[in-house]
Amino acid sequence: MVAARFSPAGWIAALFRWTSSARRKYGGEWWLMVAGVVVIAFILTMTVFPHLFTRFDPNDQNAGSQMTAPSSSHIMGTDNLSRDVWARIVYGAQTILGVAIAAALLSAIIGIPLGLLSGFAGGVFDRILSLIMDSVYSFPGLILAIAFAAMLGPGVINITLAVAVVYIPTYFRLVRGQTLSIKEEVYVEAARAIGARRGTILGRYIFPNVIATVVVVLSLNIADAIMTEAALSYIGLGLPAGIPDWGMDLSMGKKFLPSGIWWMITFPGLMIMLLALGFTMLGEGLAEILNPRLLEK
Amino acid sequence: MVFVMLTLVFVVLRVMPGDPVSAMLGGHAPEKVIQQKKADLGLNKPIGMQYLDYMGKLAHLDLGESMIFKQKVSQPILEKLPATLELTFFGLLLSLGIGIPLGVFAARRRRSGRDYGARLYANVVYCIPVFWMGLLLQLVFGIFLGWFPIAGRTSPRVEVSAFSKTGFYIVDTLRIGNFAAFGDVMWHLVLPSVTLGIVLSGIFVRLTRANMLDVLKSDYILAARARGVPERRVVYNHGLRNALIPIVTMLGLQFALLLAGAILTESTFSWPGMGRLLLERIYLRDYPVIQGVIVVYTLFVSVISLVVDLLYAAIDPRVKY
DSSP states (O other): OHHHHTSHHHHHHHHHHHHHHHHHHHTHHHHHHHHHHHHHHHHHHHHHOHHHHOSSOTTOTTSSSTTOOOOSSSTTOBOTTSOBHHHHHHHHHHHHHHHHHHHHHHHHHHHHHHHHHHHHHOHHHHHHHHHHHHHHHHSOHHHHHHHHHHHHOSOHHHHHHHHHHHHHHHHHHHHHHHHHHHHTSHHHHHHHHTTOOHHHIIIIIIHHHHHHHHHHHHHHHHHHHHHHHHHHHHTTOSOOTTSOOHHHHHHHHHHHGGGTOTHHHHHHHHHHHHHHHHHHHHHHHHHHHHOTTGGGO | OHHHHHHHHHHHHHHSSOOHHHHHHOTTSOHHHHHHHHHHHTTTSOHHHHHHHHHHHHHTTOOOBOSSSSSBTHHHHHHHHHHHHHHHHHHHHHHHHHHHHHHHHHHHSTTSHHHHHHHHHHHHHHTSOHHHHHHHHIIIIIIISOOSOOSSSSOTTSOHHHHOSSSOHHHHHHHTTOHHHHHHHHHHHHHHHHHHHHHHHHHHHHHHHHHHHHHHTSHHHHHHHHTTOOHHHIIIIIIIHHHHHHHHHHHHHHHHHHHHHHHHHHHHTTOOSHHHHHHHHHHHTOHHHHHHHHHHHHHHHHHHHHHHHHHHHHHOTTOOO
16 A cells, blocks of 8 residues: 555545545535636646647748638637737747746745734834835735836846736735734744744744645736736737737737737637636635635635 | 825836936937936936925925926826726726626525526636727627727717816716717717726625625524515615625725726727826836826825725714714
């Protein structure tokens, strides 16, 4: 039995046992999460092996004739520069997914320690930081991202930074709130009583208890970041020409909308929605499974 | 809050690369001209001094002057603000009009087909990018069917100068009784506000549903049903009125989302509002106007949270001021 655990067949068997018990336990929410994972996995495969999905190059301006409607040779048609729309979608997945995940992780990496420290330390430090974070939080995030993106100029790194700035307060507020309540728990008091250092208390006692909620928020946050990234590149901020991107393709399609070129706007937008929906479903499913009370607030 | 945001934006604008002088004169102007222009605009002073100057003026409700055009900052803002207000007002009205009834509808039978249907709608709609929704509506109702215009606030044949006074075209046209123009203005409002309304309605479905579920579990609902109060009255008068309190709180918080959505809607529908003003001036690095727009947005959010507090008293008679 022990030997079987370490064979691939054993892993699959274990995974299957785990999924079937989880499915019985959580019902509808389980399927929600599975649907999310399937969508994300599909688009993730697209980013890793784009050549499996299309034989065209996203920037090839001789892929077909100009602005042809979807047909068997170009399943989603071609755009104004004769590029294959589906190829641009396949390769554009790398941009949007990369930026959104990197931005969400970056804001988590900045927001979580600040929230932990602020909640744990209290005092003037906490007051000032909370004031700043609350102000930024209640302000329309997109406007902030627009300002940053415009000032930083185009570039993949720059757009990631602009998106990340918006979500730092989300993590800060979440982690700070949790830290405040966990700080008062008996086990933290016990740790203090046996003389644990403050770093140990923060890292070993408080942080692990915060992390479950963070995972849920991270997933929902990536969904938001996807839409912010798409919005920024849609209004023409953020990415240099030559990088395929769904938001940019949409704004291109917008120019030809009056002539009824529906395929240039339908498909990139659909992909943005699907990807965001995938992460939202994953997040909601996780929330129900990890902490049933979280979504009822 | 206004203060914190403004300080943040002030510093960010000045620390980041690019400045109004090079945006205005291009990269090839002689050094002397550039320095002269910077001195005129006060950009050669230390940031601290610039900040104090600006705050001093702001305390007198003076937003300063544009660095690019010869105009007061308040002038373009006053021109564009009514357009944004009209759009957000109707967008919000629609999203509440769709979201609250659908939320109640879902909550009345938990875990039924219609509950899952409403939740699915809420999630899907929340994930639709506002601008894509706008483009699709433009495509179907503007291009294919040709029912609605896809850009601007009025048709070219409507003389705006004939009625424009406050900038609120709806009010203006009604004031002078020009119903043809009023119809035209409303006709242009349909697609942008439907776009904004549908996308935001998802949040209100979720909010209403969650709060209604809580409320419908309470003892007074049971008591009302026991007394034989008709189900409609139980749900709407006893249930919804109590569920509205947390919904209104969230309404204040969702306002930021509404404004962000409005920017994208404005850009999709060539709507001459604050969002477009902000984008234009960011490209020109027109610091005072950017700051002015931020001040207005922040004030907007603050005023809304005040209104929300006042609304409590109207909904919840236990709250007295």
